[in-house]
Amino acid sequence: MVTRTVGALTALALAACTAISPLANAQDDNFAQGNGESHGRPVKVMIISMFGPEGQVWLDKLGPWQDIPVAGLSPDYPNIHCNRQDICVMTTGMGHTNAAASTMALAFSSRFDLRHTYFMVAGIAGIDPIQGTVGSAAWAKYLVDFGIQWEIDGREIPPGWNTGYLGINTKSPSEKPPLDYRTEVFQLNTRLADTAFALSRHVVLADNMDAQNARAKYSYAPANRPPTVIQCDTLAGDTWWSGTKLGERARDWTKILTDNKGVYCTTQQEDNSTYEALKRAASVHRVDLNRVAVLRAGSDFDRPYDGQTSADNLLNYAAQGGFSIALENLYRAGNPLVQDIVSHWGEWRNGVPQR
Template sequence: MLTRTFSVVPALMLAACAAVSPLSANADDGDSFAQGDSSHGRHVKVMIISMFAPEGQVWLDHLGPWEKITVAGLSPDYPTISCNKQDICVMTTGMGHANAATSTMALTFSPRFDLRHTYFMVAGIAGIDPQQGTLGSAAWAKWLVDFGIQWELDGREIPPGWTTGYLGINTTSPTQKPPLDYRTEVFQLNTKLADAAFALSRNVTLEDNAQAQAARAKFSYAPANQSPKVIQCDTLAGDTWWSGTDLGQRARDWTKILTDGKGVYCTTQQEDNATYEALKRAASVNRVDLNRVAVLRSGSDFDRPYDGQTSADNLLNYAAQGGFSIAVDNLYRAGNPLVQDIVTHWSEWRDGVPRR
């Protein structure tokens, strides 16, 4: 189940626009903070990729002042990149596969930035599997799996013996691994970077609230009914929002199929395979380094109902779970240790993830 709390977006989008320092309001040339070889654009140590305003705003609130840099081709809702004096930048792509891919491509092929040594951190909220995490949990992924690239039969007409109407494209059963003809069905991230990010953040105290605690208590098992923690497990992308026990089981199974049993599904969102493919295209011409991509997703709602709840109620009333605000806050709490370690110890990180 994917989640965005649209009722809060307009106000937060206005706040995001107002949060930038006045000194940066007209800094369209992107040069006032930049150092190094200007022929390659502004050097960036960490690029934080958010998908909609609240996800980006949590970084803008903590790490300013900011300089705004206009980049051609970004979403008209988020036409600028915000950068600070630590060479940390924040972009917002817009939601869904199409926005994520096109905005990321616009960034990576813009002459305004030198991203050859940049670490990218995708940081966004997501639905979460109650067997792997809970509301507010922050999960570092090692695998990105696309849930949308499948064949689908009407669930009321599935063949006898099948447990789902989903199967891989050009396969003959739900358990068969597809030939991966799209080349974007599954990606493996740099495990060394994922492990470093987890090690830096695993002991962070995450934000929580009473509403989320009450929602957790309706589950009879852990970790759904426990406090949020920083965890490691994998993420599933698809533009269709969903909720349900059977769909959730398909998400688990599909992740296992595409990763040859190595991945563990825990979060569901819309964008990450599209974002990664755009970075991959840029890496093919040496504009970015794919070994420097990390993905952090925090649980804002459960992807399936608790015992006695309907899937419809879980989906339609997801905001009542109380996970949205803590999930956004925990992107910063869990992600910032990695961000600060990179920029503070740049001599160790410049040539790749350090051995420690």
């Protein structure tokens, strides 16, 4: 259940991105091309956003930028934006298909040397009120695909089942599937996730009155408390959903696929496909999978409060006030990692430092 306001906000963000180009054109060509080696422009940190407003929060704060076009990116977001600190921002387009195609185009482009690059996926998401609240920013250790399941119509499930979902080629909802697709679950570098959390855990996050009012309708913590930086895992699926029963399945599915090691807390559309694209590039030594971090900020609750319907929670998600603060909190929670990497590159170049 990923909150995406794709009307006027996205149009404004696209216009803002376009407005950067004259500034970029005034920059020295060497800025775009890096050191001129055959591997392309070196990048220390690549921030991966999925739609305009997610990328714009970085573009507004870390410029000036050089626009670098890359063949195969989304026609809505055809450029990678890079600054003089070797921080770059890309926007993939929303959903599994766009994320995979754009990330693959970047990873195999000759314009960049990504062999030592740290990738930070930074996007908004629905959030489980048992683990966080609107505005919370969550660093993940596991990426779980919610879409790769069998589904039986919920009105026709067998007696004794609590859901119509089950793993492909299994016999019950509680059985772990054989993982034949090889993209059902990924584990991220724990040291990187822990370092990112340690650098950001005490950051003061943005908040607003609408979000506070939405939280107050939940009778339990942390749903009804201010947002904080947390650690828990993220679930990908192109279906934007809302509901207590679906939320329970999300929790159970995460535990099944991670052998009870993962804890579900955010739901989005892209991260398994983004990671798989990077994995393909890593197989030919173009990127290092130990340098991938995933940050998701809660823009809306994935299930209703007591007395609210799931339909009302979904149809009126914008009233929760989480959209703008989730975007801001991506920057507040993610920037400490970004700045630590570029400011202490000697420590980070050969891998995540031990601290």
